[in-house]
Amino acid sequence: xxxxxRYLLSQLMAIFGLASLVLVLVYWIxxxxxxxxxxIADGQSAWxxxxxxxxALPAIIRLVLPLAAFVAVLYALARLSGDSELTVVxxxxxSPWRLARPVLVFxxxxxxxxxxxxxxLTPLALGRLNDRQAxxxxxxxxxxxxxxxxxxxxSGLTLYLREVTPEGELRGLLLTDTRDPAGSVTYTAASAxxxxxxxxxxxxxxxxxxxxLGAEGTQLxxxxxxxxxxxxxxLLQVDSGDRRGTxxxxxxxxxxxxxxxxxxxxxxxxxxxxxxxxxxxxxLLAPAAALIALGSLLLGQFSRFGVWRQVIGAIVLVILVKxxxxxxxxxxxxxxxxxxxxxxxxxxxxxIGLALLALAGRSRCVRRTEVA
Numbered sequence: 001x002x003x004x005x006r007y008l009l010s011q012l013m014a015i016f017g018l019a020s021l022v023l024v025l026v027y028w029i030x031x032x033x034x035x036x037x038x039x040i041a042d043g044q045s046a047w048x049x050x051x052x053x054x055x056a057l058p059a060i061i062r063l064v065l066p067l068a069a070f071v072a073v074l075y076a077l078a079r080l081s082g083d084s085e086l087t088v089v090x091x092x093x094x095s096p097w098r099l100a101r102p103v104l105v106f107x108x109x110x111x112x113x114x115x116x117x118x119x120x121l122t123p124l125a126l127g128r129l130n131d132r133q134a135x136x137x138x139x140x141x142x143x144x145x146x147x148x149x150x151x152x153x154x155s156g157l158t159l160y161l162r163e164v165t166p167e168g169e170l171r172g173l174l175l176t177d178t179r180d181p182a183g184s185v186t187y188t189a190a191s192a193x194x195x196x197x198x199x200x201x202x203x204x205x206x207x208x209x210x211x212x213l214g215a216e217g218t219q220l221x222x223x224x225x226x227x228x229x230x231x232x233x234x235l236l237q238v239d240s241g242d243r244r245g246t247x248x249x250x251x252x253x254x255x256x257x258x259x260x261x262x263x264x265x266x267x268x269x270x271x272x273x274x275x276x277x278x279x280x281x282x283x284l285l286a287p288a289a290a291l292i293a294l295g296s297l298l299l300g301q302f303s304r305f306g307v308w309r310q311v312i313g314a315i316v317l318v319i320l321v322k323x324x325x326x327x328x329x330x331x332x333x334x335x336x337x338x339x340x341x342x343x344x345x346x347x348x349x350x351x352i353g354l355a356l357l358a359l360a361g362r363s364r365c366v367r368r369t370e371v372a
Contacts, residue, residue, distance in 0.1 A: 004089060004094065004102075005101055005102040005105075006102075008076070008080075008099070008102040008103070009102040009105060009106055011076045011079075011080070012072050012073060012076050012102070012103070012106045013072075013106065013109075015071075015072040015075050015076050016068055016069060016072035016106070016110070019068040019071045019072050019075070020061070020064060020065060020068040023064040023067060023068055023071075024057070024060055024061055024064055027060045027063065027064060028053065028056075028057065028060055031053065031056055031060065032049075032053050035049065035052060035053060035056075048132075051132065052129060052132060052133075055125045055126075055128055055129040055132070056125070056129065057125070058117050058121040058122040058124075058125040058126075059122050059125065059126065061117060062114060062117040062118055062122055062282070065110055065113060065114050065117070065286060066110070066114065066282075066285045066286045066289055067289075068110075069106070069107060069110040069286045069289055069290050070289035070290065070292070070293050070314075070318055072106075073103060073106070073289075073290045073293035073294055073297075074293045074297065074311055074314060077293070077294065077297045077298075077307075078297065078307050078311060081297065081307050082307075095361055096294075096295070096298045096357045096360040096361045097357060097361065099294065099298070100291065100294055100357055103290050103291065103293075103294045104287060104290070104291065106290060107286050107287025107288075107289070107290035107291065108287055110286040110287070110290070111283040111284060111286045111287055112283075114282060114283040114286060115279075115280075115283045118251070118279040118282055118283060119250060119251040119252070119279055120250060120251075122247075123247065123248050123249055123250050123251075124250075126247055126248045127244050127248035127249075130244065130248060146161065147161050147162065147163050147164045148161070148162065148163075149161075155179070156177065156178045156179035157175070157176070157177055157178075157179065158174075158175070158176045158178075159173075159174070159175050159176075160172075160173070160174040160175075161173055161174075168193065168194065169191055169192075169193060170191060170192040170193065170194070171190070171191050172190070173187070173188065173189045173190075173191070173192045173205060173208070174186070174187070174188055175187040175188075175203075175230070182214070183212060183213050183214045184212075184213050185210065185211070185212050185213075186210070186211040186212075186213070187205060187208060187209075187210055187228070187230065188208050188209050188211070189205035189206060189207060189208030189209075189228075190206060190207040190208065191205075191206045191207065192204060192205045192206060193206075194232075195229075201232045202229045202230065202231060202232065203229070203230040203231075203232055204227060204228070204229050204230075205225070205227065205228045205229075205230060206226070206227050207225075207226065207227075208224070208225055208228065209222055209223065209224050209225070210222065210223040210224075210225065210228075244264070244265070245265050245267075246261065246265055246267055246271070246272055246275045247275070249261060251276050251279055251280075254272050254273075254275060254276040255273075255276050258272045258273065268336065270336035270337050270339070271336040273336070273339060274332050274336040274339040274342070277339045277340075277342050277343075278329070278332070278339070278342050281342040281343045281345070281346055284343070284346035284350075285321075285325070285345060285346050285349065287350070288321065288345075288346045288347075288348075288349030288350045288352075288353060289318055289321070289349060290353075291349070291350060291352075291353025291354065291356075291357070292314055292317050292318060292321070292349055292352055292353045292356065293314050293318075294353065294356075294357070295352070295353045295354075295355070295356025295357045295359075295360060296310045296311070296313050296314035296317065296356055297310045297311070297314065298356070298357065298360035299313075299356060299359060299360050317352055318349075321345050321348060321349040321352070322345075324344060324345045324348055325345035328341040328342055328344050328345055329342070
């Protein structure tokens with residue numbers, strides 16, 4: 001690479017790093033606020049909050065990198081144009097195609113980063129995130145151990161605890177089950193304990209009573225017990241099997257073992273192939289967005305008023321490409337066999353960028369002819 005290429009690439013990478021950091025923080029804060037309220041309300045520690053938000057970062061970074069690449073090219077070239085550096089480079093004979101070389105290299109670098117995230121890091125992080133959420137659910141402390149509150153872990157179930165001792169003893173338990181239309185069942189116990197079983201946790205109640213009320217409310221049956229075990233599986237919806245879906249599996253696994261993945265996830269082979277192709281197509285949006293930004297800013301002549309018109313035009317074109325992407329994704333979700341449509345947004349973006357570069361090169365030749 002020439003000196004101009006290295007200089008422009010260094011400018012793009014520096015701004016890209018800053019833009020990525022800002023966008024990731026914005027997305028992360030929005031995600032963290034919701035997760036923080038949920039975890040703190042459920043009695044989880046700050047360490048669990050940090051762990052879960054860290055596991056969500058790869059998916060967030062994957063989303064913002066194409067946008068950060070677009071912003072980096074726009075800002076870097078707009079600043080170079082404002083400082084007349086871009087004008088000087090063009091005056092030395094550098095064509096739009098010549099300037100596209102470092103921008104295309106930059107776009108390919110970003111595409112490589114996105115590929116690593118989509119194919120490897122994001123599936124691993126999502127898989128670990130689901131495992132940790134399942135572990136938190138199995139402890140039952142986040143959803144059940146709230147003293148002095150009436151809570152409903154699931155529709156038709158209501159639980160109340162008067163006191164939870166430091167030793168883990170649950171005192172003054174009331175559990176009402178109204179899921180059966182034939183009647184309701186109410187469990188009361190002087191004390192209870194949570195015991196981890198082979199599958200879901202078990203609620204062991206001591207010195208209590210069962211009250212069964214008929215649907216018409218005219219018959220009440222009571223049964224006292226010394227100890228009784230209650231299965232918490234329906235409350236916590238614990239799945240002891242492989243909980244990984246297609247999003248939590250690497251692309252290599254999706255492509256090389258589709259039959260097994262389809263059996264374990266319940267997805268069709270065409271849906272699995274569409275998921276893998278979506279990851280490949282997603283990385284191609286970065287170089288396409290970079291070329292759109294470059295081509296837009298090279299249109300028109302130098303102006304002391306800046307390049308705000310070119311910037312607005314580039315933003316409109318990227319919004320158009322994102323609209324095409326949204327339509328393609330919806331079509332593939334409805335019919336997975338249409339997965340080639342996933343490549344249409346990146347191809348359309350690349351074609352728009354190349355067309356803009358061609359127009360910029362032709363306009364430059366026309367201006368040279370007029371000057372001559």
